[in-house]
Amino acid sequence: MHVRPTAILGLLACLTPMFPAQAEEPALNVLWIIGEDLGPELGCYGTPEARTPNLDRLAAEGVRFTHAFTATPVCSTSRSGFMTGMYPVTIGAHNHRSHRADGHALPEGVRLLTDWLRPAGYFTANLRDLTGEASERFFRGTGKTDWNFHYDGAPFDGSRWSELAAHQPFYAQVNFAETHRGAAWNSAHERIATPADPARVVFPPYYPDHPLVRADWAQYLNAVMALDRKVGFLLDELEADGLVESTVVIFFGDHGRAMVRGKQWPYDSGLHVPLIIRWPAGVTPPEGFEPGTVDERLVSILDVAATTLAFCGLAKPAKMQGRVLFGPAAEPARRYVFGSRDRGDETVLSIRTVRDARYRYLRNAMPERPFLQLNRYKEWSYPVLGLMRRLYAQGALDPVQARLLAPHRPAEELYDLDADPYETRNLAESGAHAETLARLRAALDDWLETADDQGRAPEPPEVAAHWEARMEQNYGPRLRERELAAGPALLQGTMAGEVTAESAILQTRLTGQGLGFDGDIPGAPGVACFEIARSAEFTRAV
Structure with a gap:
């Protein structure tokens, strides 16, 4: 166990056990399994084309929550929240990818979950290496943190599964990125036996019924099924290492699916996530926990931090906004859950x-x-x-x-x-x-x-300007190359925006895309839809 002595003194008052220690029952381990960009599109949540036998088994052996919501619909803000048990808007972590280099610290009385657990004797880990075998790179965690505040020191003690058995009790988390768009998403269909059939998928009515929509939705479900394989691997490892009888497993998504009107949109599609908690079968469960049941309470994912502390026998810190879900310290069910959306990269909203x-x-x-x-x-x-x-x-x-x-x-x-x-x-x-x-x-x-x-209070305008420049640098050239490769008809379909008397807003959007057009858009104030030909000349306005 690695503990900073200076941290202990400031935390002792918050580490009072919730109930007297039982000598015959050692402290429990807690394992978080986090799916990136994952809504409740699982078999056990009623998505038949998503075949998720491992998560379905976890739900059958634990408690499945039907109304669990993240505090924000994007990774860095949501993770800042559930790792502290605090609303991102309260701790100043509400803008996506902010405060990375300005020294912005957590408020007094707010800590990472790991900093509450370490003084109580817990080994903490953010797992990357799950097998120790280079040939098994599929079965790896990302080690993702992605927080919008400055943290001084190492937030976790370890990163390898092989460390856990010898360092009990432990709190460990593993992050899986299959459902985050990228290489793992793109290859997900190769990782499963039976990919989803695009002809059979069911998707929201705000998408057109088009082959591209069906294929994209099917690939999302393929990613869900690939993630389920990795969950099954972890559950098997718990069994093989003799940890299953002493480890609480908590599975959830960091926010909703990476789709149009999903991720970064604060509707159910961006905030509603799966949450499953399995209690070890050989240990008496806390009050209110009934294995094999469905819980319809409104739950914030902030509650996972508070509940984890309770499972570890620790009282919730005074400032923590998450609520304890089970046990003698269980708090009243929420009548409401709250959420927010602020700047996401170069996109400024509130x-x-x-x-x-x-x-x-x-x-x-x-x-x-x-x-x-x-x-x-x-x-x-x-x-x-x-x-x-x-x-x-x-x-x-x-x-x-x-x-x-x-x-x-x-x-x-x-x-x-x-x-x-x-x-x-x-x-x-x-x-x-x-x-x-x-x-x-x-x-x-x-x-x-x-x-x-x-x-x-708005962010300083130079922050948005920085992200405008950075995202143009990161994506602009690739977007233009892809658009040109699409052929002589259209570069990037169409764009739409507001036309002012001087057409300034549309002009900015076009220039920002780097399509080579920097003149005024013809037309009166109102809405303009337009297409940009390969020659970058304006060809159509309505």
Whole structure:
């Protein structure tokens, strides 16, 4: 065990055991398994084309949560939250990939989960090497951290599975990236016996029924199934190493799926994640924990940190906003879960949201901005995005699908998840829902105050400018090369935005894409849809 003596003195008061130690029951180990960019598209959550026998088994042996939500829909902000048990807006970690070099520290009384566990005798690990065999590189963790604050020192003690058996009790996490777009996603169909059939997949109605959409959705499910293989490998390793009877397993996603209107969008599609907790069979479970059951409580993934401390016999720190889910310190069920979306790379937004068991309310502080505001990562990584721009220009999208290409966002959104699970019918102006709207507005206002939302103060403009330049450097050349290789017709389908009297906004968007056009766009103020020919001349405006 590696413990910094200076850290112990400041933490002793927070490490009071929740209940008297039982000599006959040694401290439990805790293993987090985290799927990147993973919504609840698993077999045990009702997605038949996703064959996930290992996660289904984990759910059958544990508790499966139906209403678990992350605090934000993108990795760095969400991870900053669940590793501290704090809302990202409270600790100033709400902007994606921020505070990497400015010394921004966690507030007084807020610590990483590992810094609460180490003084209590826990070995901590962020696992990369799961096998010790170079030939088994598929069965590896990423070691991802990705936090929006400065951390002084080593946040974990180890990174190898082989260290765990000799260092008990342990808290370990392993991050799997199959469901994050990239090399692992692209090769996922090669890692499973039976890939998903694009003809059979079911996807949200805000996507057109097009072969590209079906193929992309099927590949996401292939990635889910490849991830399930790795979960099965870990469960087998727990058994083989004699750790299964002393280890709590907690599986969850860091936020929703990497799709248009998923990741980085604070709807259910970006915030709703799977959460499964399995208690070791040979140990008496805590009060309220019933293996093999489904739990319909509203849960924030922040609650996983607080509950982990409880499982380890430790009291929740005074400032921690996550709630304990089981045991003698279990807290009341949430009536609401809250979320936020702020700057993501070069895309500047400010959205706050609240959800109860039935309704979701969103408040957009920048309604003048389009739904598909330029984000080069998405332009490069999401093939359905370019398709939808092209189909929109052709008038080939239905009203629900076309709404994603709208030049503005509504200032408020309200959705009835029971009647409209894909959140396509905005009820914010419905008189029949005025009482619900008022209630959720008030709940959100209360939370903004109690959470001390740091996002109410805008980031310095030079931060967004830095990310604009960085994302152009990272993705601009590749985007232009791909566009030119597409042939003489269109470079990147179509783009849409707001036209001012001077056409400044569209001009900026075109120049930002680097398509070689830097003149005014013809047309009056309003909405323009346009195509850029290979010669970079403007060919069509509406």
